[in-house]
Amino acid sequence: xxxxxxxxxxxxxxxxxxxxxxxxxxxxxxxxxxxxxxxxxxxxxxxxxxxxxxxxxxxxxxxxxxxxxxxxxxxxxxxxxxxxxxxxxxxxxxxxxxxxxxxxxxxxxxxxxxxxxxxxxxxxxxxxxxxxxxxxxxxxxxxxxxxxxxxxxxxxxxxxxxxxxxxxxxxxxxxxxxxxxxxxxxxxxxxxxxxxxxxxxxxxxxxxxxxxxxxxxxxxxxxxxxxxxxxxxxxxxxxxxxxxxxxxxxxxxxxxxxxxxxxxxxxxxxxxxxxxxxxxxxxxxxxxxxxxxxxxxxxxxxxxxxxxxxxxxxxxxxxxxxxxxxxxxxxxxxxxxxxxxxxxxxxxxxxxxxxxxxxxxxxxxxxxxxxxxxxxxxxxxxxxxxxxxxxxxxxxxxxxxxxxxxxxxxxxxxxxxxxxxxxxxxxxxxxxxxxxxxxxxxxxxxxxxxxxxxxxxxxxxxxxxxxxxxxxxxxxxxxxxxxxxxxxxxxxxxxxxxxxxxxxxxxxxxxxxxxxxxxxxxxxxxxxxxxxxxxxxxxxxxxxxxxxxxxxxxxxxxxxxxxxxxxxxxxxxxxxxxxxxxxxxxxxxxxxxxxxxxxxxxxxxxxxxxxxxxxxxxxxxxxxxxxxxxxxxxxxxxxxxxxxxxxxxxxxxxxxxxxxxxxxxxxxxxxxxxxxxxxxxxxxxxxxxxxxxxxxxxxxxxxxxxxxxxxxxxxxxxxxxxxxxxxxxxxxxxxxxxxxxxxxxxxxxxxxxxxxxxxxxxxxxxxxxxxxxxxxxxxxxxxxxxxxxxxxxxxxxxxxxxxxxxxxxxxxxxxxxxxxxxxxxxxxxxxxxxxxxxxxx
Numbered sequence: 085x086x087x088x089x090x091x092x093x094x095x096x097x098x099x100x101x102x103x104x105x106x107x108x109x110x111x112x113x114x115x116x117x118x119x120x121x122x123x124x125x126x127x128x129x130x131x132x133x134x135x136x137x138x139x140x141x142x143x144x145x146x147x148x149x150x151x152x153x154x155x156x157x158x159x160x161x162x163x164x165x166x167x168x169x170x171x172x173x174x175x176x177x178x179x180x181x182x183x184x185x186x187x188x189x190x191x192x193x194x195x196x197x198x199x200x201x202x203x204x205x206x207x208x209x210x211x212x213x214x215x216x217x218x219x220x221x222x223x224x225x226x227x228x229x230x231x232x233x234x235x236x237x238x239x240x241x242x243x244x245x246x247x248x249x250x251x252x253x254x255x256x257x258x259x260x261x262x263x264x265x266x267x268x269x270x271x272x273x274x275x276x277x278x279x280x281x282x283x284x285x286x287x288x289x290x291x292x293x294x295x296x297x298x299x300x301x302x303x304x305x306x307x308x309x310x311x312x313x314x315x316x317x318x319x320x321x322x323x324x325x326x327x328x329x330x331x332x333x334x335x336x337x338x339x340x341x342x343x344x345x346x347x348x349x350x351x352x353x354x355x356x357x358x359x360x361x362x363x364x365x366x367x368x369x370x371x372x373x374x375x376x377x378x379x380x381x382x383x384x385x386x387x388x389x390x391x392x393x394x395x396x397x398x399x400x401x402x403x404x405x406x407x408x409x410x411x412x413x414x415x416x417x418x419x420x421x422x423x424x425x426x427x428x429x430x431x432x433x434x435x436x437x438x439x440x441x442x443x444x445x446x447x448x449x450x451x452x453x454x455x456x457x458x459x460x461x462x463x464x465x466x467x468x469x470x471x472x473x474x475x476x477x478x479x480x481x482x483x484x485x486x487x488x489x490x491x492x493x494x495x496x497x498x499x500x501x502x503x504x505x506x507x508x509x510x511x512x513x514x515x516x517x518x519x520x521x522x523x524x525x526x527x528x529x530x531x532x533x534x535x536x537x538x539x540x541x542x543x544x545x546x547x548x549x550x551x552x553x554x555x556x557x558x559x560x561x562x563x564x565x566x567x568x569x570x571x572x573x574x575x576x577x578x579x580x581x582x583x584x585x586x587x588x589x590x591x592x593x594x595x596x597x598x599x600x601x602x603x604x605x606x607x608x609x610x611x612x613x614x615x616x617x618x619x620x621x622x623x624x625x626x627x628x629x630x631x632x633x634x635x636x637x638x639x640x641x642x643x644x645x646x647x648x649x650x651x652x653x654x655x656x657x658x659x660x661x662x663x664x665x666x667x668x669x670x671x672x673x674x675x676x677x678x679x680x681x682x683x684x685x686x687x688x689x690x691x692x693x694x695x696x697x698x699x700x701x702x703x704x705x706x707x708x709x710x711x712x713x714x715x716x717x718x719x720x721x722x723x724x725x726x727x728x729x730x731x732x733x734x735x736x737x738x739x740x741x742x743x744x745x746x747x748x749x750x751x752x753x754x755x756x757x758x759x760x761x762x763x764x765x766x767x768x769x770x771x772x773x774x775x776x777x778x779x780x781x782x783x784x785x786x787x788x789x790x791x792x793x794x795x796x797x798x799x800x801x802x803x804x805x806x807x808x809x810x811x812x813x814x815x816x817x818x819x820x821x822x823x824x825x826x827x828x829x830x831x832x833x834x835x836x837x838x839x840x841x842x843x844x845x846x847x848x849x850x851x852x853x854x855x856x857x858x859x860x861x862x863x864x865x866x867x868x869x870x871x872x873x874x875x876x877x878x879x880x881x882x883x884x885x886x887x888x889x890x891x892x893x894x895x896x897x898x899x900x901x902x903x904x905x906x907x908x909x910x911x912x913x914x915x916x917x918x919x920x921x922x923x924x925x
Contacts, residue, residue: 105137105138105418106134106137106138106139106414106418107137107138107139109138109139109140109204109205109417109418110139110140110141110142110201110202110203110204110205111130111134111139111140111141111142111203111205111206111207111414111417112141112142112144112151112158112198112201112203112205112206112207113127113130113131113141113142113143113144113161113177113206113207113209114143114144114145114147114148114150114151114177114206114207114208114209114210115127115147115175115177115178115179115209115210115256116147116148116179116180116182116208116209116210116211116213116214116217117147117179117181117210117211117213117214117256117257118179118211118257118258118394119173119174119175119179119256119270119394120256120257120258120268120269120270120271120273120274120394121173121174121258121269121270121273121274121394121395121396121397121398121399121402122256122269122270122273122398122399122402122403122405122406123174123175123179123209123256123269123270123406124166124169124170124172124173124174124175124176124398124406125169125170125269125398125402125403125406125407125410126209126254126256126269126406126407126409126410126413127143127166127169127175127176127177127209127410128166128169128170128407128410128734128896129406129407129408129409129410129411129413129414129896130207130410130411130413130414131143131161131163131165131166132163132166132895132896132898133410133411133414133415133895133896134414135161135162135163136895137414137418139205139414139418140160140202141160141161142158142159142160142161142201142203143158143159143160143161143165143177144157144158144177145157145158145159145177145178146177146178146179146180147178147179147180147181147182147210147214148180148182148184148185148190148194148214148217149180149181149182149184149185150178150180151182151185151194151197151198152182152184152185152190152191152193152194152197153193153197154193154194154196154197154200158197158198158201158203163898164763164764164765167764167765168734168765168766168767170398170403170732170733170734171397171398171403171644171733172397173273173394173395173396173397173398174394174395175209179210185217185221186217188224188228191220191221191224191228192228192231192232194221195221195225195228195229195232196232196237196238198246198249199229199232199238199242199246202245202246204246204248204249204250205249205250205252205417205418205420206218206221206222206249206250206251206252207252207253207254207410207413207414207417208251208252208253208254209253209254209255209256209269210253210255210256210257211255211256211257211261211262212255212261212262212444212445212448212449214253215253215255215426215428215441215444215445216445218251218253218426218441219251219426219441219442219445221249221251222249222250222251222426225248225249226247226248229242229243229246229247230243247422248422250417250420250424250426251426251427251441252413252416252417252420252426252427252428252429252438253413253426253427253428253429253441254269254406254409254410254413254428254429255268255269255428255430256268256269256270257269257270257271258270258271258273258274258301258308258393258394259271259301259302259303259304259305259307259308260305260307260308261302261304261305261307261448262428262444262448263444263447263448263450263451263466263467263468264428264430264439264443264444264447264448264468265428265430265431265432265439265444266430266431266432266433266468266469266470267401267405267431267470269402269405269406269409270394270398270402271307271308271402272399272401272402272405272815272816273396273397273398273399273401273402274301274308274393274394275308275311275312275315275815275816276396276399276641276814276815277389277392277393277395277396278298278300278308278312278389278393278815279312279315279316279555279814279815279818281298281387281389281392282298282312282315282316282352282555283316283555283812285298285352285387286316286350286352286552286555289349289350289351289352290349290350292383293344293349293350293382293383294350294351294382294383294384294385295340295350295351295352295353295376295380295382295383295384295385296350296351296352296353296384296385296386296387297353297355297369297372297373297376297384297385297386297387298312298352298353298354298355298369298386298387298389299354299355299356299357299369299386299387299388299389300312300354300355300356300357300389300393301356301357301389301390301393301394302323302324302356302357302358303324303356303357303358304324304358304451304452304455305324305325305356305358305451305467306321306322306323306324306325306326306356306358306359307467307471307474308356308393309321309322309323309354309355309356309359310323310471310474310475310478311474311815311819312354312815313354313478313482314474314477314478314481314554314818314819314822314823315511315554315555315815315818315819315822316352316354316554316555316818317352317481317482317514317551317552317553317554317555318352318353318354318482319339319340319343319351319352319353319482320336320339320340320353320354320482321353321354321355321356321478321482322353322354322355322356322359322367322372323356323359323475324356324358324359324360324455325451325455325460325463325464325467325471325475326460326463326464326475327359327360327361327362327367327460328361328362328367329362330362332361333375333379336353336375337375337376337379337380339483340376340380340382341380343551344382346548346551347548348548348551348552351376351382353372353376355367355368355369355372360455362458362460363458364455364456364458369386369388370386373385373386399641399814399816400637400640400641400643400644400728400729400732401637401640401814401816403644403731403732403733404640404728404731404732404889405431407731407732407892407896408436408889408892409429409431409436411892411895411896412429412436412438413429416429416438424911425440425441425442425911426440426441426442427439427440427441427911428440428441428444430444432860433857433859433860433861434631434632434857434858434859434860434885435859435860437912438910438911438912439911439912440911440913443913447466450466451463451466451467454466473823474819474823477515477822477823477826480518480519480522480826481514481515481518481519481822481826484518484521484522484547485522490521490522490524491524492524493523493524493525493833493836493837494524495524495525495526495585495586495836496525496526496527496528496582496583496584496585496586497520497525497526497527497528497584497585497586497587497588497829497832498527498528498529498530498542498579498582498584498586498587498588499513499516499517499520499527499528499529499530499545499561499587499588499589499590500530500533500534500537500561500587500588500589500590500591501513501533501559501561501562501563501589501590501591501621502533502534502563502564502565502589502590502591502592502594502595502598503533503563503565503591503592503593503594503595503621503622504563504565504592504594504622504623504809505557505558505559505563505809505810506559506591506592506621506622506623506633506634506635506636506638506809506817507557507558507623507634507635507638507639507809507810507811507812507813507814507817508621508634508635508638508813508814508817508818508820508821509558509559509561509563509590509591509621509634509635509821510550510553510554510556510557510558510559510560510813511553511554511555511634511813511817511818511819511821511822511825512590512619512621512634512821512822512824512825513529513550513553513560513561513590513825514550514551514553514554514822515821515822515823515825515826515829516588516590516825516826516828516829517529517545517546517547517549517550518547518550519825519826519829519830520829520832520833521546521547523829523830523833525586525833525836526544527544527545527546528542528543528544528545528582528584529542529543529544529545529561530542530561531543531561531562532561532562532563532564533562533563533564533565533566533591534564534566534567534568534571534575534598535564535566535571536562536564537568537571537575537578538568538571538574538575538578539574540578540581542578542582554813554818554822555812555813555818556812557810557811557812557813558810563591565594566594567594567597567598567601568598568601568602569601572601572602572605572608572609572612573609575602575612576605576609576611576612577611579611579612579614580611584611584614585614585615585836586614586615586616586832586835586836587602587614587615587616587617588616588617588618588619588825588828588829588832589616589617589618589619590618590619590621590634590825591618591620591621591622592620592621592622592624592626592627592633593622593624593626593627593720593879595618595620595621595627596618596620596627596628596854596867596870596874599616599618599852599854599867600867600871602616602852603616603852603867603868606847606852610845613845613846613847614846614851615831615832615835615836615846615851615852616851616852616853617828617831617832617852617853617854617855617864618853618854618855618867619634619821619824619825619828619855620632620633620634620854620855620856621633621634621635621821622634622635622636623635623636623638623639623718623719623725623808623809624636624718624719624720624722624724624725625719625722625724625725625886626719626720626721626722626724626879626880626881627854627856627881628854628870628873628874628881628882629854629855629856629858629863629865629870629873629881630854630855630856630857630858631856631857631858631859631885631886632820632856632857634813634817634820634821634824635809635813635817636724636725636817637814637816637817637820638811638812638813638814638816638817639718639725639808639809640725640728640729640732641814642804642807642808642811643715643717643725643729643732643733643771643804643808644729644732644733646715646802646804709766709797709798710761710765710766710767710768710796710797710798711766711767711768711797711798711799711800712736712757712761712767712768712769712770712789712793712797712798712799712800713767713768713769713770713799713800713801713802714770714772714782714785714786714789714799714800714801714802715769715770715771715772715801715802715803715804716771716772716773716774716782716801716802716803716804717729717771717772717773717774717804717808718774718804718805718806718808718809719773719774719775720774720775720878720879720880721741721773721775721878721879721880722741722742722773722879722880722884723738723740723741723742723743723773723776724884724886725773725808726738726739726740726771726772726773726776727740727771727886727887727889727890727893728886728889729771730769730771730893731889731892731893731896733769733771734769734896734897735769735770735771735893735897736753736756736757736760736768736769736770736897737753737757737770737771737897738770738771738772738773738890738893739770739771739772739773739776739777739780739785740773740776741773741775741776741777741878741880742880742884742887743887743890744777745776745777745780747780750780750785750788751792753770754788754789754792754793755792756898756899757770757789757793757797758792758793758796758797760898761793761796761797762796768797770785770789772785782801782803783801786799786801824855824856824857824862827855827862828855831853831855831864835851849866849867849868849869850864850866852866852867852868853865853866853867854867854870859885
């Protein structure tokens with residue numbers, strides 16, 4: 085890399101905040117309604133971004149009740165007051181229902197309390213009720229101030245100075261029941277709690293051939309139930325938005341008995357707590373149990389999760405989402421004018437957007453109205469593209485039509501895993517196999533990658549063969565890094581022998597390179613002139629053409645789990661001599677390094693035994709020493725895991741290949757961290773991508789920090805290693821792998837229908853593609869086009885979306901850097917859609 089390239093890379097991070105300043109402004113942040121994991125990450129981001137731009141930020145404790153009561157409930161926040169809260173569930177500033185705020189008198193008192201502190205900017209984290217209350221408050225603001233002036237509680241100067249109130253909302257709700265955003269803060273963490281229980285239940289259910297009815301939260305929204313059913317391959321799911329058709333009792337029992345006949349030893353039924361039938365009558369978990377016992381005689385148990393779903397540590401996804409939304413909320417407040425309507429910061433695909441709060445709330449209420457009026461198709465449509473996509477995918481994968489009702493395509497479609505294993509690969513294979521069978525294809529499984537392909541390790545795979553695959557880590561088909569180049573003739577022979585009409589490849593950068601080699605060989609081997617599509621699956625998240633790869637989310641959770649486990653163990657050793665033995669924290673994460681996708685399928689192997697042990701001693705082992713942890717992540721030359729893991733874990737620095745650094749940068753980081761550790765902060769975290777620099781190794785950085793931090797802090801070092809590729813996939817990776825693979829198979833079916841018969845040769849660039857998420861859209865991009873976007877030497881895309889979030893991590897770590905404002909700094913209409921296919925995460 086030459087000096088000019090280094091300089092250009094550094095300049096790319098020096099983008100301004102468009103002269104945004106919070107000097108003289110005050111922001112109040114509150115959490116309201118039900119709590120959700122990730123709320124603390126949002127609060128932390130609001131406080132630190134607010135202070136960064138020069139504003140005063142105030143905690144408003146106990147939600148609207150604290151705003152009404154005032155006094156000690158409204159306290160100015162400092163930088164240190166939000167330290168070490170990223171990993172804490174719930175909300176440290178409390179949340180409460182407030183009847184007083186629903187009255188004008190209560191809002192009058194709230195306005196008085198805010199004006200006394202100069203607060204004219206509100207950041208509200210809650211559900212639709214909380215956000216509706218904030219908008220009413222904003223509309224009444226000028227009238228409330230006039231009334232306070234008439235009562236002599238404030239003077240005319242205060243009325244003029246604080247003449248308008250800006251309101252920005254963030255949706256914190258585990259139910260994901262707010263229209264306008266693909267995901268709400270807390271939803272992914274709640275799914276983690278549910279899937280942990282489901283995975284545990286499945287082992288005991290298999291042992292005893294039991295049926296389990298699992299009730300999850302969702303009085304008015306079935307998102308948790310639906311995605312849980314997708315993530316675990318449930319036999320049946322009950323949702324308030326999409327009640328079962330008349331006669332569902334008989335249909336469900338037939339489905340359960342058919343699955344048992346296929347030698348499936350367990351049945352899982354998932355019920356949303358608000359499940360209803362087509363007449364709006366409740367369907368309870370006990371009713372379902374009684375039906376199964378009476379009709380089928382199966383040993384059936386009910387498990388009601390309850391508030392377990394709200395608890396626990398927030399997932400990596402929720403921490404990153406909340407941090408991004410919190411920073412965007414502050415920017416939105418500072419850009420607001422008296423004419424700016426209240427907005428809500430939302431997630432659209434992979435982008436933060438601002439939507440009109442009133443329209444979002446109205447659509448959310450329209451969903452409930454549609455359900456009340458039994459317009460269930462409208463309810464599903466209004467719920468949003470993510471919900472609708474999940475429901476359609478579940479229906480295709482859960483219910484198999486009789487063979488005589490499936491129209492045969494007379495086409496053979498093969499599926500292969502290539503590259504390193506990544507959590508979620510098996511979910512992708514299961515989805516592709518079942519969608520392919522439903523479309524009338526004969527599905528063939530290729531074992532052990534291109535090497536097995538050349539040797540003819542190919543077998544037909546059926547609907548029942550992939551049962552139970554969703555939650556399993558690794559690659560059941562087997563996967564190798566071998567490229568097809570040296571075996572093209574043998575592979576072409578196997579394609580001819582098995583009459584393969586299309587190929588689906590699930591894998592990382594090796595899969596991408598293999599697809600390029602197959603594309604280049606089409607002129608020589610006509611057997612390769614078939615539709616081919618790649619689904620990115622790698623922990624490195626380095627595949628060109630996609631913002632995300634299957635497996636990357638699992639790896640990120642491994643990184644955050646490992647950091648927290650390391651802290652607990654280090655603290656324990658200070659207080660318990662039994663722990664004073666050599667301890668090595670083994671790594672669990674994936675590289676996510678396939679070009680063409682932002683995330684790759686990976687592994688979610690956590691150090692569960694370690695965490696459980698640490699939890700038992702946590703109370704008695706509160707640390708007194710200041711420590712800095714140096715952690716090395718995987719990813720090759722791709723810094724995705726280090727950067728995003730740093731954002732999720734609250735790192736002080738993350739060293740990556742994409743942002744060159746030298747000894748002066750290292751020295752500056754050490755000095756910065758040393759000054760921070762002289763305050764009340766007791767923990768520091770430094771992440772290093774494994775290939776960020778050949779000279780500044782993990783050992784070098786560890787020794788540098790240890791030497792320079794003497795007398796202030798000591799250091800611990802952990803190299804995570806290949807554990808990042810292991811373990812069960814996270815709910816995100818299961819769901820993402822399932823949906824994107826189903827879409828890939830639909831593309832194959834469409835291509836094959838364009839060319840009926842077996843004589844068609846596919847030679848065009850658009851017949852050999854990578855499927856991935858790019859910003860808000862799901863795109864099939866020809867590999868020939870992606871070739872120009874790839875840095876082949878370092879196995880990364882030339883442009884990577886997550887680098888825009890790098891300054892965000894630095895700002896939240898108290899570095900003075902510039903930050904590029906969001907792609908869209910204007911309110912968007914609720915129904916804005918581009919021409920491309922939307923990508924619902």
